[in-house]
Amino acid sequence: MFNLKPAVEFGIIGIGRFGFALAKTLIEAGKDVVVLDSDENKVKQIRSYTDNAFVVNNLNKETLLETGIQNCGTVFVCIGEKIDVSILTTLNVINMGVKRVIAKANTYEQGCVLKKIGAEIVYPENDMAIRIANRLLNEEALEFIELNNDIHIEELRATNRIDGKSILKSKIRNEFNLNIIAVERDEETMIEVDPEYILRENDLIVVIGKKANIRRFEEYLSN
Structure with missing residues (x-):
């Protein structure tokens, strides 16, 4: 069951190494952050820093709406490896009206597609x-x-x-x-x-x- 504030500063979808470090840094800076991931173990780890961390097995639009991620001012989509999931999740978040969507890309081609649908792009390693x-x-x-x-x-x-x-x-x-x-x-x-x-x-x-x-x-x- 999701229990979020009406408005949250940052949302992070996907807590691999990049997403976890990003979430931890923002939380330690005193920001309101909600974190979503399908891996229960990763969610348990980030709960050491925030209660607003939830296991989400399906990243379709309906499920994302239930989490309240659309109330975030900025959402980071940190799903670089699964390109299809990354693109569809980013598109869903944009269509939900989030003002600023930043997506992680592992390749230039992936970044081009994400940029095309309206996201800002980060290439963590580069x-x-x-x-x-x-x-x-x-x-x-x-x-x-x-x-x-x-x-x-x-x-x-x-x-x-x-x-x-x-x-x-x-x-x-x-x-x-x-x-x-x-x-x-x-x-x-x-x-x-x-x-x-x-x-x-x-x-x-x-x-x-x-x-x-x-x-x-x-x-x-x-x-």
């Missing part, structure tokens, strides 16, 4: 990478960040090996399985990196990928 890149480029003492035992984000200086080459032709992705997430040149930082962008010697580039591949690329640059 957004985190950009925030970390900005930290790397603004704090000289911070040279790398370890995301786990294998995946790193590191700042490297371009050498004459890639001077004058576009990012695409430098084969950083194809040969080293790395992605460039930021480039700094002449104290200007670019975080939306075009594949046709021409690299110059002494550019600071921020790459994300496996530690071993970063070491291979670093060795390539120094030869």
Whole structure:
């Protein structure tokens, strides 16, 4: 049985790792949050922080209306993995008249569809990478960040090996399985990196990928 206030600031549908962290952060900031998920164990965990957490096995419009999620000012749909459920749930929430709907997307294509139906989009991994890149480029003492035992984000200086080459032709992705997430040149930082962008010697580039591949690329640059 659902028992919500007439109006709640935030609603969160789906409490995987991203949804849980989002809910916890908002609740600890003193915000009113209602959380919905089909997994009873996850709901029990988030109930350590809020009583407004409910098990919902069906995310159709009728069930969502029963929860009162339409009374939230902002609703986050954090169902990135099940694309069909993500899109239908987002569409239902939008059609229920929620003023602001923000949906998590795992791929660009998924984000395009969600944006098309009227949602704002977040790409958690990409957004985190950009925030970390900005930290790397603004704090000289911070040279790398370890995301786990294998995946790193590191700042490297371009050498004459890639001077004058576009990012695409430098084969950083194809040969080293790395992605460039930021480039700094002449104290200007670019975080939306075009594949046709021409690299110059002494550019600071921020790459994300496996530690071993970063070491291979670093060795390539120094030869």
